[in-house]
Amino acid sequence: MISFGHVNKYYGDFHVLKDIDLTIKTGEVVVIIGPSGSGKSTLLRCINRLETITDGSLTVKDVHLNDKKTDINKVRRKIGMVFQHFNLYPHKTVLENIMLAPINALGISKEEAKKTAEFYLDKVGIPDKATSFPSQLSGGQQQRVAIARGLAMKPEIMLFDEPTSALDPEMVGEVLDVMKALAEEGMTMVVVTHEMGFAKEVGDRIVFIDQGKILEEAAPVEFFENPKEERAQVFLSRILNH
């Protein structure tokens, strides 16, 4: 589904991503973890070309993202993205937020988009907020709307960029529950997160990054119980032992 081959990325002289090789299969839930500034978000953002790569090859469903001929808008319609700060459109109601891309990017009729939007809003558990504006919702509710907005495009891949990092602790659970349900339905997911419980329980594979390099890739049980790389051991001991 997604394949990185010897991908490098530079910001000027700064080498952000170093020789990334990573393949993600359909239906897989891959959790990317690592310290701040390690390049996890950058890696994720390359998948829908919010960041471009400097060299190497990156394909999504066998389409080369760094090929000039690629219609990136078409690729993006198949990839939903959820951001740390939700990024809902503040001037649109919840329902309009969800209907916007299906209507304007897919050309679906208003009635049909409304039906779809209501379906997904129900699925994330807040059907009663349809006519509210984002500013009237709690952080957890906003993030669930953002997930519904992504799902309304009926994507094949969902990207999550630290979806719970900006939330009050008591709202983290409701967002993770929605993500877990999504994973159980077989959605292909790439998740950057600091929620180790989620990674352990829902992830099919953990990818540990530090300083732009993938240091370790393993099944969750193996990674958390028996990390091979010293850097990963240090990282885990710091975040788990307090």
Add this chain to the structure above:
Amino acid sequence: MDFSILVDYFDMYWDGFVVTLKISLIALIASFIIGAIVAVMRITPFAPLRWIGTAYVEFFRNIPLLIIAFFFYFGTPALGLEFSGFTAGTIALTIYTSAFIGEAIRSGILAVPKGQMEAARSSGLNYIQTMRIIILPQAIKIVIPPIGNQFINLVKNSSILALIAGTELMYQADLISAKTYVVFDVYIFVAVFYLIITIPLSLGVGYLEKRLANSN
């Protein structure tokens, strides 16, 4: 104060008032549309468009309006185009004001959080759709106060069209003054006519600002 001038020459004042209103309204709408286009040009990732936008703004906001008006009135016949004072003046006022409005809108666009563009683009909307549906509506809200100022300036700036036979308020006042040999009173009355346009405009902008602030 000689109110008989206002009464005797009311028709001339009124004609001028209507023309000023017309010029202002046309230039207001046109400069807003052009300003929005120029603002988007100035921030697009496509460099040649950005250069054109920048050149437009820097050129027109840094020369006097009167020179632009002279160009369209006295200069264009050399190019085989002849405009009335009204047309030449309205074009000049539109171009001049659009440079300022373009800058105001650009600053508004830059004030919209980056995540808005990212969310919209990552959902498959193209650049123009994102601008039109997501960014510009939010930017406009931010720039209503500075744009309101530009609109008020526009109404007042229309007075210099008197110099190219714009037939607007100031032009009529000059005529009345020449006929009556009265200066002070004639122009006081004309100031009142300007206020009749600018004060409601000012209040309207204030109202809009408050309403939009509440909507969020």
